[in-house]
Every structure is written in structure tokens, then in C-alpha cells.
Amino acid sequence: xxxxxxxxxxxxxxxxxGKKTVKQERIIESAIILFAEKGYSNTSTAEIAKMAEVAExxxxxxxxxxxxxxxxxxxxxxxxxLPVMADELMDDLMTQETSFQGFLKNLLKNRSEFFxxxxxxxxxxxxxxxxxxxxxxxxxxxxxENGSSRLTKVIENFQKRGELVNKPAEFILKTLGTxxxxxxxxxxxLLNRQSISDEEIDEIIFLIVNGIGQ
Amino acid sequence: xxxxxxxxxxxxxxxxxGKKTVKQERIIESAIILFAEKGYSNTSTAEIAKMAEVAExxxxxxxxxxxxxxxxxxxxxxxxxLPVMADELMDDLMTQETSFQGFLKNLLKNRSEFFxxxxxxxxxxxxxxxxxxxxxxxxxxxxxENGSSRLTKVIENFQKRGELVNKPAEFILKTLGTxxxxxxxxxxxLLNRQSISDEEIDEIIFLIVNGIGQ
DNA sequence: AAAGAAAGTGAGTAACCACTCAATTTATAA
DNA sequence: TTATAAATTGAGTGGTTACTCACTTTCTTT
Numbered sequence: 001x002x003x004x005x006x007x008x009x010x011x012x013x014x015x016x017x018g019k020k021t022v023k024q025e026r027i028i029e030s031a032i033i034l035f036a037e038k039g040y041s042n043t044s045t046a047e048i049a050k051m052a053e054v055a056e057x058x059x060x061x062x063x064x065x066x067x068x069x070x071x072x073x074x075x076x077x078x079x080x081x082l083p084v085m086a087d088e089l090m091d092d093l094m095t096q097e098t099s100f101q102g103f104l105k106n107l108l109k110n111r112s113e114f115f116x117x118x119x120x121x122x123x124x125x126x127x128x129x130x131x132x133x134x135x136x137x138x139x140x141x142x143x144x145e146n147g148s149s150r151l152t153k154v155i156e157n158f159q160k161r162g163e164l165v166n167k168p169a170e171f172i173l174k175t176l177g178t179x180x181x182x183x184x185x186x187x188x189x190l191l192n193r194q195s196i197s198d199e200e201i202d203e204i205i206f207l208i209v210n211g212i213g214q
Numbered sequence: 215x216x217x218x219x220x221x222x223x224x225x226x227x228x229x230x231x232g233k234k235t236v237k238q239e240r241i242i243e244s245a246i247i248l249f250a251e252k253g254y255s256n257t258s259t260a261e262i263a264k265m266a267e268v269a270e271x272x273x274x275x276x277x278x279x280x281x282x283x284x285x286x287x288x289x290x291x292x293x294x295x296l297p298v299m300a301d302e303l304m305d306d307l308m309t310q311e312t313s314f315q316g317f318l319k320n321l322l323k324n325r326s327e328f329f330x331x332x333x334x335x336x337x338x339x340x341x342x343x344x345x346x347x348x349x350x351x352x353x354x355x356x357x358x359e360n361g362s363s364r365l366t367k368v369i370e371n372f373q374k375r376g377e378l379v380n381k382p383a384e385f386i387l388k389t390l391g392t393x394x395x396x397x398x399x400x401x402x403x404l405l406n407r408q409s410i411s412d413e414e415i416d417e418i419i420f421l422i423v424n425g426i427g428q
Numbered sequence: 429a430a431a432g433a434a435a436g437t438g439a440g441t442a443a444c445c446a447c448t449c450a451a452t453t454t455a456t457a458a
Numbered sequence: 459t460t461a462t463a464a465a466t467t468g469a470g471t472g473g474t475t476a477c478t479c480a481c482t483t484t485c486t487t488t
Contacts, residue, residue, distance in 0.1 A: 021465070039345050041255050045446060055467045060447060062465090100427060127344055130403060131253050140405075165426045175421050182396015189344060191354075206425075207389050212379045213314060213423030235435070259476060269437045274477060276435090 024062050026052040028073050036120035039127055040070055070128070077121040078139075081114070082146060100163040103154070104205050108180070112196045115188050126189045148173055179208060238276050240266040242287050250334035253341060254284055284342070291335040292353075295328070296360060314377040317368070318419050322394070326410045329402050340403045362387055393422060 020028075030051035034043040045066055049056040063069040098106065115122050129136055155172050158164040164172065183204050187193045234242075244265035248257040259280055263270040277283040312320065329336050343350055369386050372378040378386065397418050401407045 023466075039255070041253070042345070044444075046444085056446090057448080057468065058466055061467095064447095066446065130341055130344075131256070136404075136406075162428055165424070165428050167426070171417060172426055175417060175426060178397055178400055178418065179393060179421065182400060183392055185399070186392055186396060190350075192347075192350075203385060203389060204392065207393065208421070209425045209427035210379070211421060211423045211425035212381070212386055212389060214376055214379050237436075258474075260474085270476090271438065271478080272436055275437095278477095280476065 021062075023052065023054050023058055027054060027059055027062065027069070031069055032073055032120050032124070035070065035073075036123045040124065045069075070124075073121060074125055074128075077118055077125060080118075082143065100158045100161075101205060101209055103158070104208060105201065108183075108201045108205065109198075111180075111184065112201065115184055116195065119188055119194075122184075123189050123192075126185060144177070147177075151176075176208070179204060235276075237266065237268050237272055241268060241273055241276065241283070245283055246287055246334050246338070249284065249287075250337045254338065259283075284338075287335060288339055288342075291332055291339060294332075296357065314372045314375075315419060315423055317372070318422060319415065322397075322415045322419065323412075325394075325398065326415065329398055330409065333402055333408075336398075337403050337406075340399060358391070361391075365390075390422070393418060 027048060030048050031043075034048055034051065045056055045059055048069075049059055052059075059066075059069065063072055129139065151173060152169045155164060155169045159166060159169075187196055187200075241262060244262050245257075248262055248265065259270055259273055262283075263273055266273075273283065277286055343353065365387060366383045369378060369383045373380060373383075401410055401414075
């Protein structure tokens with residue numbers, strides 16, 4: 001069970017990522033493929049060992065438990081996912097004099113590429129998030145807090161410029177969160193898409209900015 | 215594995231829903247609670263039997279396999295979910311002279327109530343949909359086809375009245391699908407909400423109709 | 429009340445599960 | 459080269475799983 005808090009999970013027991021054996025890497029790769037395809041609990045360690053062409057014992061020598069193997073492939077993803085969700089935005093906005101629409105496009109293209117590169121791990125993450133109450137309770141508030149605190153400034157900035165509707169930042173955040181998370185989860189997890197076209201990105205941007213009413 | 219097509223699954227091997235034993239109903243109820251909470255593959259038939267206060271053999275007498283038990287609780291939900299997604303809309307729109315905004319409100323409140331009533335089965339359905347490629351390949355096109363064909367008329371109607379942006383009905387359908395499915399899945403599956411407030415419904419309607427740009 | 433059918437039981441089973449461990453191979457360092 | 463450490467192996471273990479089946483109980487019909 002994943003019950004240690006996020007910071008512990010990130011900093012903690014994991015060995016430094018540099019010192020990986022060839023077999024260790026094959027184990028991780030195979031686990032990612034199989035977990036994404038069939039789900040964590042429908043994948044046996046025997047299957048992973050077979051695919052990685054490794055003895056089952058090797059998995060447990062390195063990762064101790066199956067749960068810890070899951071954590072070992074989730075943590076690097078989260079370590080990239082969580083901070084970038086807040087930091088890279090700042091650059092995209094503050095350095096350039098982009099419009100809200102341009103800001104949205106940068107954000108969506110950036111996250112689109114990231115999720116595409118990490119498609120399988122993203123799938124594993126969402127699928128596990130749905131089942132594991134404790135993981136949900138640890139991570140969601142963290143993600144929301146982390147994203148909110150910095151995005152709020154961005155939103156208020158655009159409101160001052162008159163590019164955004166004059167409603168509480170909270171409302172705008174919630175709305176953006178619903179639409180954007182819905183967009184990525186439906187595409188990458190539900191529909192299992194291998195790519196996202198620019199047109200599709202333009203389409204939700206149009207919705208977010210203009211709505212579909214007349 | 216669920217590989218028969220949808221119509222077979224709906225019409226097929228299932229016994230008529232009327233002739234259920236008390237114990238049969240307790241089995242279904244328990245399975246719904248446990249599958250929703252811990253997921254299908256993390257729930258054992260022994261657990262279900264224990265919760266339903268029934269011998270394990272009884273489950274298999276009636277349902278044959280665990281997979282078929284899953285189907286038996288999913289099918290009534292789908293039988294209600296699929297047609298209503300198309301029929302009830304017609305009434306909400308055609309009989310009343312409602313605005314697009316009113317139409318959306320009716321639609322969202324109606325589906326909100328339905329998903330709330332069937333919260334657990336909806337969760338099970340989405341969770342299984344994510345994993346089972348064949349179920350996804352059978353159902354999603356069916357749902358999309360079924361919803362699209364009738365909603366297209368509604369959309370064109372509102373476009374004629376000048377209440378909707380003048381873009382292809384396909385675009386509007388896709389957009390509505392993304393936002394609405396994202397809304398319900400995030401609330402009922404990811405966040406595990408027990409209710410949806412009217413304000414929240416008004417909020418996405420505002421987004422859908424106006425966007426958040428200025 | 430008798431008989432047949434249907435519902436319900438629970439101990440038993442083979443397959444599978446995550447995980448262990450003593451033994452072996454390979455890499456590292458002196 | 460030799461000693462020590464680290465990586466790898468795979469047969470083995472106890473526990474769990476979905477499912478079976480011979481049997482008993484309850485319902486239905488005449």
C-alpha cells in the first residue's frame with residue numbers, strides 16, 4: 001500500500017536513478033508496458049520476469065515488492081509532472097507577452113507532449129489513482145494546491161488585462177481543471193490515443209475562450 | 215472476457231430480471247458495493263459470498279462465472295443508460311420551447327440524477343471500460359453513434375435559431391462530449407463525489423455557452 | 429402428502445499468486 | 459590472481475483464487 005506521504009515517496013527509499021543494471025531497466029520497461037496494458041493487479045510478477053527475460057527473483061532483489069516496483073516507475077513520472085505543472089507555466093507567460101489564448105496553447109501543447117512521451121505511465125497513474133483512495137487523498141490535494149497557487153496569479157494577470165471573464169479565480173481554476181483534465185484523460189486513458197492533433201487542441205481552446213453559444 | 219457484441223449481451227444469456235431470489239439480489243448488491251470500492255479484480259468471490267451471507271457455490275449456481283456476475287450488474291445499467299441518452303433528450307427539447315441553456319440544464323440535471331442513483335455501477339463501468347479493450351471497442355462506438363445521430367438534429371435546430379455557434383455539428387458534438395463526460399467522470403469516478411450541486415452544473419453550462427474569455 | 433425441480437451448501441481442487449532463499453554467476457578491487 | 463561484493467538464478471512456499479460437485483434444503487405442482 002502506498003501510504004507514505006508524497007515527499008517521502010519522492011525522496012525516500014528509492015535508490016538513486018543513475019545506478020541501474022541492464023536487467024533492472026528491462027524490468028521497469030516491461031512492467032510499464034504490462035501495467036499500462038492490463039492493469040497493475042492483472043499483471044503477475046512472473047509475466048514481467050518473462051517479458052524482461054529475467055528470473056522472477058531478480059525483480060524482488062531490486063524492488064522488494066510488486067507495489068514498490070509500481071512506485072519505482074511512477075515516481076520519476078510524478079517528479080517531472082508535479083513541478084512542471086507549475087514552473088514551466090511561469091516562463092511561458094511571464095517572459096513572453098502572450099495572449100490568454102497563446103498561453104493556453106503553450107500549456108496544452110507542452111502537457112500534450114509530456115503525456116504523449118509518458119503515455120503508458122500516465123495511464124498507469126490514472127488507473128491506480130482511481131482505485132487507491134489513499135494515493136488519491138495524498139496526491140490530488142497536492143496537485144490541486146501546487147497548480148492553483150501559481151495559476152491563480154496568471155489568471156489574475158489576464159483578468160487585469162481584460163482577457164478573462166471577471167469571475168472568481170477559483171471558478172476559473174476549477175473550470176480549467178475540469179476541461180483540461182477531462183481532455184487529457186479521455187484522449188490518453190479512455191480512448192488510448194497515440195497522438196493529439198493541433199486541430200483538436202485548437203478546438204478546446206476555442207471552447208474555453210468562446211464557448212459554443214452565440 | 216466480454217466479447218459478445220452489445221446486443222447479445224443485452225438480450226442474451228441473462229435470465230429475465232423479474233425472477234430473482236432474495237439471495238440472488240443480495241449477491242448483486244454486495245458485488246456492486248465491493249466492485250465499486252475495490253475494483254473487479256481486487257474483489258474475490260469469497261468476499262462477495264461473505265458480505266451477501268451466502269455460500270460461495272450459490273454465486274456460481276446463478277451466475278456461472280465471476281465475469282458473468284459483472285455483466286449481470288452492468289447490463290441493467292447500460293440498458294437504461296444507452297437509450298435514455300438519446301430518447302429522453304427529444305422530450306426535453308421538442309415538447310418545450312427551451313433555450314439551448316435550458317436544454318443543457320435539463321440534460322445535465324437528468325444525467326446527474328441518473329449517475330447519482332447508479333453511482334457505484336457507473337464507477338464499475340468506467341473502471342472496467344478503461345481496462346477492457348474489447349468492451350471499449352464494442353461500447354464506445356455504439357454510445358457515440360447512438361448519441362450523435364439524435365443530438366445532431368437538436369444541435370442543428372439550435373443553430374437555426376441562432377443560439378449556437380455556426381460550426382460543424384461534429385465539432386459541437388465532440389466538444390460537448392469531452393466536457394460533459396469529463397465533468398461526470400471527474401466528479402463521480404475520480405473525486406468520488408456523493409452529490410453534484412446546482413451551482414456546479416451552472417458553472418459548466420456557463421463555460422459551455424460563454425467560455426471564460428472576454 | 430408425494431415427487432420432482434430448483435435453490436442453496438461448503439469442503440475440495442488445480443492453478444496461480446507474490447515472495448523467499450540457498451546456491452551460482454558476474455563484476456569490482458587489491 | 460584472488461578475495462569480496464553485488465547481481466542473478468529458479469525451485470520452493472504458503473496463501474489465495476475462481477470454480478466444481480455431491481449432497482441437503484426449500485419450493486412448486488399435482
